[in-house]
Amino acid sequence: EAGVTQFPSHSVIEKGQTVTLRCDPISGHDNLYWYRRVMGKEIKFLLHFVKESKQDESGMPNNRFLAERTGGTYSTLKVQPAELEDSGVYFCASSLGGQDYGYTFGSGTRLTVV
Amino acid sequence: GQNIDQPTEMTATEGAIVQINCTYQTSGFNGLFWYQQHAGEAPTFLSYNVLDGLEEKGRFSSFLSRSKGYSYLLLKELQMKDSASYLCAVRDRSGTGFQKLVFGTGTRLLVSP
Numbered sequence: 001e002a003g004v005t006q007f008p009s010h011s012v013i014e015k016g017q018t019v020t021l022r023c024d025p026i027s028g029h030d031n032l033y034w035y036r037r038v039m040g041k042e043i044k045f046l047l048h049f050v051k052e053s054k055q056d057e058s059g060m061p062n063n064r065f066l067a068e069r070t071g072g073t074y075s076t077l078k079v080q081p082a083e084l085e086d087s088g089v090y091f092c093a094s095s096l097g098g099q100d101y102g103y104t105f106g107s108g109t110r111l112t113v114v
Numbered sequence: 115g116q117n118i119d120q121p122t123e124m125t126a127t128e129g130a131i132v133q134i135n136c137t138y139q140t141s142g143f144n145g146l147f148w149y150q151q152h153a154g155e156a157p158t159f160l161s162y163n164v165l166d167g168l169e170e171k172g173r174f175s176s177f178l179s180r181s182k183g184y185s186y187l188l189l190k191e192l193q194m195k196d197s198a199s200y201l202c203a204v205r206d207r208s209g210t211g212f213q214k215l216v217f218g219t220g221t222r223l224l225v226s227p
Contacts, residue, residue: 003156004156033214033215035215035217040219041219042118042217042218042219042220043157043201043203043215043217044217045214045215045216048214056214059214091156091157093215102159103147103159103215104156104159105149105156105157105158106156107154107155107156108156
């Protein structure tokens with residue numbers, strides 16, 4: 001089966017610009033998660049979708065970040081306007097849910113804000 | 115609060131055995147995961163423990179003690195390709211009540227010939 005796909009793999013943008021990251025989960029996985037790793041720190045939770053609904057967005061840093069999952073398939077994470085501290089690697093993961101431990105991660109999008 | 119600690123770096127030689135420790139503090143524990151991550155790639159699932167004891171899977175084993183908030187990942191017969199970062203993550207359902215993974219900073223393992 002195809003894994004979790006993230007696009008783009010790398011993005012370099014200037015401070016103040018807008019960037020949209022995309023995640024395509026494994027087909028049939030209702031649960032979709034966004035995580036972020038800032039350099040030198042641990043991977044941190046951003047938010048969790050079940051189908052198209054946001055179940056938990058307690059990890060979103062501020063209102064410059066907007067995540068959507070229209071139709072319950074792929075998800076986008078938009079940063080507008082981007083700041084220097086938003087630089088890092090953004091990971092997406094998907095799972096079937098429940099006690100299932102099959103979290104599958106994408107390779108991440110490395111975002112650099114200059 | 116949530117806190118997960120693991121060593122930053124470890125080195126070992128090919129063919130040896132290495133144990134990577136992880137200690138955690140969380141109020142809503144619902145399982146502990148170990149992931150392997152090569153540079154620039156996705157974290158890949160290695161093991162899952164939710165009950166105390168040892169889970170063995172080929173060259174990799176993982177142990178959990180919930181009362182001590184402690185886990186380790188044991189890698190046997192090390193190979194060069196095992197050089198990677200190893201991430202300890204706890205599934206936590208405290209706070210909002212929804213489950214999410216809480217990660218440690220990862221342990222970078224370097225295997226030398």
